[in-house]
Amino acid sequence: MSAPVIAIDRVSHWFGRGRLRKQVLFEISVDIYPGEVVILSGPSGSGKTTLLTLIGALRSTQSGRLCVFDRPLKEASTHQLEQVRRYIGYIFQAHNLLHALTARQNVQMALDLHADIDPNVAYQRSVDMLAEVGLADWADYYPQELSGGQKQRVAIARALVSHPKIVLADEPTASLDKQSGRDVVELMQRLAKQQGCTILMVTHDNRVLDVADRLIHMEDGRLSTQAQGGGNARPMLSEKPY
Amino acid sequence: MLLAIPLAWLQLARERVRLFVALAGIGFAVILMMMQLGFQEALFTAAVNFHVNLKTDIVLISPQTTTLFAIKNFSRRRLYQAAGVDGVESVSPLYLDFGLWRNPQTRKTRQLMIIGFDPSQAVFSLPGVADYLDRIKMPDVVLFDENSRPEYGAIAEQFKAGKTVSTEVSGRKITVGGLFQLGASFSADGNLITSDLNLLRLFPERNLGLIDIGLINVIPGKDISAVIAELKTLLPDDVLVLSKQGFVRFERNYWETSTTIGFIFTLGTLMGFIVGMVIVYQILYTDVSDHLAEYATLKAMGYKSRFLYTVVLQEAFILAVLGFIPGFALCLGLYKLVREGTSLPMLMTADRVITVFLLTLIMCIVSGVIAMRRVQAADPADIF
Numbered sequence: 169m170s171a172p173v174i175a176i177d178r179v180s181h182w183f184g185r186g187r188l189r190k191q192v193l194f195e196i197s198v199d200i201y202p203g204e205v206v207i208l209s210g211p212s213g214s215g216k217t218t219l220l221t222l223i224g225a226l227r228s229t230q231s232g233r234l235c236v237f238d239r240p241l242k243e244a245s246t247h248q249l250e251q252v253r254r255y256i257g258y259i260f261q262a263h264n265l266l267h268a269l270t271a272r273q274n275v276q277m278a279l280d281l282h283a284d285i286d287p288n289v290a291y292q293r294s295v296d297m298l299a300e301v302g303l304a305d306w307a308d309y310y311p312q313e314l315s316g317g318q319k320q321r322v323a324i325a326r327a328l329v330s331h332p333k334i335v336l337a338d339e340p341t342a343s344l345d346k347q348s349g350r351d352v353v354e355l356m357q358r359l360a361k362q363q364g365c366t367i368l369m370v371t372h373d374n375r376v377l378d379v380a381d382r383l384i385h386m387e388d389g390r391l392s393t394q395a396q397g398g399g400n401a402r403p404m405l406s407e408k409p410y
Numbered sequence: 411m412l413l414a415i416p417l418a419w420l421q422l423a424r425e426r427v428r429l430f431v432a433l434a435g436i437g438f439a440v441i442l443m444m445m446q447l448g449f450q451e452a453l454f455t456a457a458v459n460f461h462v463n464l465k466t467d468i469v470l471i472s473p474q475t476t477t478l479f480a481i482k483n484f485s486r487r488r489l490y491q492a493a494g495v496d497g498v499e500s501v502s503p504l505y506l507d508f509g510l511w512r513n514p515q516t517r518k519t520r521q522l523m524i525i526g527f528d529p530s531q532a533v534f535s536l537p538g539v540a541d542y543l544d545r546i547k548m549p550d551v552v553l554f555d556e557n558s559r560p561e562y563g564a565i566a567e568q569f570k571a572g573k574t575v576s577t578e579v580s581g582r583k584i585t586v587g588g589l590f591q592l593g594a595s596f597s598a599d600g601n602l603i604t605s606d607l608n609l610l611r612l613f614p615e616r617n618l619g620l621i622d623i624g625l626i627n628v629i630p631g632k633d634i635s636a637v638i639a640e641l642k643t644l645l646p647d648d649v650l651v652l653s654k655q656g657f658v659r660f661e662r663n664y665w666e667t668s669t670t671i672g673f674i675f676t677l678g679t680l681m682g683f684i685v686g687m688v689i690v691y692q693i694l695y696t697d698v699s700d701h702l703a704e705y706a707t708l709k710a711m712g713y714k715s716r717f718l719y720t721v722v723l724q725e726a727f728i729l730a731v732l733g734f735i736p737g738f739a740l741c742l743g744l745y746k747l748v749r750e751g752t753s754l755p756m757l758m759t760a761d762r763v764i765t766v767f768l769l770t771l772i773m774c775i776v777s778g779v780i781a782m783r784r785v786q787a788a789d790p791a792d793i794f
Binding site for chain 2: 221224226227250251252253254256258260262264265266267268269273276277278280281326
């Protein structure tokens with residue numbers, strides 16, 4: 169079995185200072201392997217998003233050991249965090265597209281980060297990626313001219329165009345109707361499988377749970393696990409009892 | 411990186427109304443600064459227009475003189491003493507006084523400056539003076555400054571139409587024998603040139619032995635500074651020896667340092683600068699705030715804060731350049747309006763264009779740097 173792309177070992181996290189200091193994550197331990205589709209569910213305030221931002225190198229780890237691509241993120245410098253982020257694709261609840269840019273330019277922003285990619289190549293890859301998410305005819309439209317589902321598909325194209333090893337998705341279906349939400353998740357899953365990348369998705373949308381290889385449930389900052397019924401569930405869990 | 415996405419420009423261009431407001435604000439600041447600096451320079455230039463057009467190498471004035479407006483006379487003998495110095499080609503006395511001119515149309519009086527000198531020597535290089543010099547040899551004939559303020563009457567128009575223009579100066583009837591161009595200044599709103607004898611006819615209490623300015627011409631090829639040095643040792647302390655440039659500087663220095671003019675216009679320029687800075691800051695701050703979620707997304711994707719700072723600075727730079735152009739174009743029109751309306755030498759100089767452009771640039775960049783702090787709020791961990 170290959171090494172995990174995300175290795176989390178007894179990670180705890182606190183918000184606030186002094187008397188207001190409050191623990192939101194309690195000794196979380198979980199490994200996620202290449203190519204897995206993992207859904208992280210749980211009620212609001214259970215710490216799902218916090219965990220996601222830690223994995224995404226948006227915050228520095230306070231306690232415990234967190235490795236992404238075998239790089240320890242604890243005590244990592246801002247520069248190292250920025251480097252890690254470039255190999256992670258993000259899909260947010262709100263699509264967060266740049267309004268001043270067309271769909272194609274939004275996607276290309278993800279490639280412009282990589283200095284080694286020629287702008288002409290970046291242009292072509294962005295157009296191709298939009299075609300893959302079914303928006304070939306919409307490349308030159310601005311976000312406000314697109315529907316909610318279309319915008320989220322542009323966001324997926326932006327997250328996947330640079331072939332990241334990990335895609336982190338935070339409630340990508342929250343603002344979409346049932347059919348669009350379903351389409352978006354299936355699209356993510358199909359493209360991720362094609363590229364062999366790992367997906368970690370936070371959602372409490374029960375309608376999409378079946379795309380996961382594995383379900384992780386979180387409550388009050390602690391993990392409780394359930395194997396996913398539909399898929400080829402692999403109980404490769406390494407949580408410690410808490 | 412030619413095909414890379416010009417994010418700063420696209421973001422500005424996307425918000426048309428905001429861009430327009432920003433450019434109007436910056437253009438306004440540019441106009442304010444340009445006008446203030448222009449007025450200041452025009453007033454200083456007007457103040458020394460008289461001095462600059464004197465045909466002389468060395469000037470003698472009384473040490474009590476502070477400006478043309480408050481000139482003190484001194485003995486003509488000092489000028490004749492100077493004539494004996496080696497290297498001096500010729501000397502000529504200049505008499506200045508202020509008289510009341512009666513507007514021939516409205517009969518109202520107004521003060522103007524009267525310059526008197528020996529008409530056999532052309533002491534002015536002003537346009538017109540040489541053409542009419544012979545006329546002032548006749549008694550009570552004067553030359554009128556056609557760039558005087560209009561309150562003196564439509565003298566130039568009537569004269570050019572071939573009419574004989576006669577009026578009173580300080581109670582004595584005179585005839586306009588010709589026109590010249592000097593222009594209004596702090597010292598006087600209008601000017602007359604006449605012969606030294608005619609000036610005495612207007613001011614009978616004066617005598618030719620007390621002069622206001624002594625003009626000394628040096629033989630071409632001789633070292634002027636050596637002559638000045640010799641004059642300073644020869645002449646007693648009751649006269650001041652100045653080179654022509656020194657005389658110009660002397661006058662300009664008075665208006666720059668002993669009056670509030672420099673302060674007022676510098677303050678005006680500063681106001682324009684600050685108004686512009688506040689406007690640009692507001693625009694950039696709002697722009698960054700509106701894009702906060704987008705900037706946070708870019709950071710989450712791996713863009714460095716430096717990239718976002720650069721975007722803000724680029725926006726500031728684009729605003730500076732785009733705002734300067736219409737402001738500058740409008741100023742050219744306004745300068746022309748001022749020139750025609752006030753007879754002030756309001757001229758656009760390359761120096762001023764560069765100065766104001768640099769001020770505009772600094773204004774925008776400083777605002778950009780302050781607005782940049784807002785980018786720090788774009789923390790992806792806090793936003794999602």
